[in-house]
Amino acid sequence: MKRVLPIILILFSITSGERVQAQFLLGQSSSNYAGVHGVYLNPATAADSRYKVQIHLAGFETYFYNNYLVWQAPYSPFQMMTNTVPSKYRGPNNGIIFRDQEYLREKLNGRDKHVRAGAEIRGSGVLFTINNKNAISINSRLRVGAAATNVSESVARLLKNGTVVSGRIEPEDFGAHLHANTNALVELSGTYARVLLDDEEEFIKVGITAKRLISLQQSHIHGQNINYQYITDPSVPNGAYVRLNNLSAQYGMTNEGAYSNASFSPAWLLGNASAGSGWGADLGFVYEYRPDVRKYSYREKGQMLKDNSKNKYLYRVSVSLLDIGRVSYKNPNYVEAYDLQRSGLILNESNFRQSPGLPGVMDGLNQTLRSSPEDQVSVYRTLLPTRLQASVDYLVKDKVYVNAMVIQGFVSNRNVNFTMPSLLAVTPRYEAKWFEVAVPFSLTDNYSRVAMGIGARAGILYVGSDNILPTFNIGNPKGMEFHFGLQIPIYRKPPESQLKCYPETEKRGIFGF
Template identity: 40%
Template sequence: MSNRFWMIVVGLLACVQGRAQHWLGVSSSNYAGTNALFLNPAHAADSRHKLYINLVGNDIFLANNYIRWVAPYSIFGIMTNTVPKKYRSERGAIVWKEEYYQERLNGERKHMHAGGDLRGPSLLYSFNNNRFAIGLTSRGRYAMSLTDVTEETARVIRFGTDNKDLQSKDFRNQQAQLNTNGFLEMGMTLGAVVADYDEHFLKVGATVKRLVGVYNVHADLRNTDHRIVVESLNREREFIVVQNLDATYGYTTGAAFDNIGLSPKFLFGKASAGGSWGADLGVVYEYRPEFNEYTRKVPKRGKEPDPNKNKYKFRVSAAITDIGRLNYKNLNYTREIDVQKVRDEFSYSEFNMANTTPLAVAAVNRSLSINPDDAPRAFKVGLPLAANVSFDYHHSGPWYVNAIWVQGLRGKNYMNIRPQSVLAVTPRYETRWLEVSAPVSLYDNYRAVAVGLAARVGPLMIGTDHFTGIFGIGKPQGADLYFGLYAPIFHRKPKEAIRCWFPPYEKLLKRKR
């Protein structure tokens, strides 16, 4: 049987974990615009832009503590179609072998993370002499989590039921937790300068977010015993005998995803599978010992701070992001079931053609003799609540160093979208039209080390927080890539004072005198 068969049986484990990525290479920049608001909404005020328009941006992320990538070519080679000819078939297709993955077998629980963040049209506008700002943002976020997986179950998910090393063995007290979410987010950010005492500068910000849930699959497999058995009449087919099954699984129906729209009823009403409100809160302090050097002359008003220049020697930022929950409460689209069985069987014939999520769900329900439509049930999913603290040091000229700590605040409840805690240091070269940075981070909840590289050139930014994963250096256990396209409009220079103008007859009188 295929990997999909067992992934379905153990609770619709059709996905691996995901999370929202931090864009470490660009989010701390003074030219990050709306991208900085997702880390701290206080960055809206005193922006280097009069108007910042984000056109599109996206990132993808993958990390795990079970499988290493040991292929002779890199993920970058796959993405750019530059894999050498010797690793291709006669038809030019890239050869994909099982030995390109290396297991880490140490008896510990396994987890995998994969997901992304599609950043849509957004804008940030500064007004009232750059002391106030308003931001409007849109995102599509897909966050998935497969955690607390016993090693034996992880191997079955990896190899499928047709692996002979896993057949005819009793697997006891198996566990796994899955939570997969896709949701839309629309935010409004307000930022303001609340204190400006020459050397000391303070600003605050808040974001209110409308959340619209469009997709969810979750499962909690608890202390389950099973055995993979080969059919006696056909050795190419297997089935699973579950001797003890204790689980909860739920999902949104296919119609919830198919009915995605941009109507007010869908975004703010009851037409979606779920919806709620969320918030981000932030504060930023800047120490400006040489504030007098960053002023400009303004006709009739004398001098004022130059909005086009960074003025701090160091900057300290703190924020709490993703406060709130997704409420999947539209019973037309939500289903959740508790299952407790002493014995059950899952056959090859039932799952052989289950190659889509709706078919997989139907196969599970038939195998368990369950009709979820009889008693629809709502459920809630916690947003990836996190706290972050950042310290940005201006060394000299265009050179900066940033340190950031992001700590997830959600517990171990599998129904929450678990944020990924990270600690990173990022040196960067920053100018108005060009920026290069190289973050070094402890990611995956401080379990692994990664080196990244990012660049901003004109209206384009591109980067990775996991350079070695993208280019296959060493034996990476993750990869990450993000990009953005934007339109920056900077603050204008003050107009010069209007010179005195004399009508022609006054000029003539002057000459006669």
């Protein structure tokens, strides 16, 4: 067997990447003009926003990260993805020259490896301010990604290099492991947010988002207690077979009918005609301290009102619980999954060559592991990537803010779950009505990697990256991210006359009387 499990690696599309988490659009989501991006991070931000209406047209994000392969190519990952590699690194037919053994250096330190890659399409959506206390938002997005996590280093090398490689790592202990999955989910969501307290200096708002989730594709392989060894193949120089002495595995996939037959019919949306479906929710809370709120207050037609076109806080505290829920896979027309234990098997590459693509990989696993109807699982479930978001946003001076944010994930990546890594970020930004720029600094990828990004908003366009340095091939990249999109902002109007606002130093009682 020459290169056994690069085929399985292809299944999960993670040759140098990370998984679907959609990153966090750090340069956009903490702004007071974040609109629907802020709603994805905390549903409470929909209330008392600077928008009367915000229409999100379309947006796109892609990313990948890993702790195993270091990019050492003479061009950047961004250039490769956008097909802008210089001509001197192209072949006779203008194809990009990529020497994986030379351009991807393995980081070998004995620790478990992970790779993650993904993309998110943020579709049409709208945020609508009903009145001074209530707001709603309706949004759509497609979340796609792949991950391999908790992969023993010896297994990672087997996945990348196969068996024909000098210096391959022999497994030392019983108990090697591999956890990998892919997910593609359509999400339709509705958000309601309300102001609970508006008492001079103190301001509180809350929000909730309900989500309908429909699966277009899911695949997974989770191996535990893997005990294997290389057996020399005399017919291949430096070659070997892999003998599985023991293995506990759960694996499965949805077939191509799950996405080729997708439609927005009632049966599909209700889950009866899809491979998998489920429900999710976000909960959010925001507190603002407003010591100078009176300078934004004015009297109109006998009522005390506030200028809703302005930010009023010295600092803002945001807490939210995101992606509570799960997706169930039980449609027998689209789902095939197994849970089994095996010993004394040989992994044979020819098993994976009988049909192309994902069906070929599934057939290869079934033949190699000798699966039977008794091993088949009729229903399996994946948890959404539940996580806690907490942040503090501080006004440094007019239009200049600093945001500190932590996002901590809770869902285990040792099961068939949709997970997202944790991060810590500090983001200074300058924000104005029609223009904004932010520079996030973060400890991303479960606090293991330092990243610097940039985000900008100019009228209807937003663009940025949470990890900009790999774009310029700086620092031996292990990942990258970028995003862009279009929106139509309709801002809330200021008072007709600024003279209606009280001076900052004027002393008045509650509600300005």
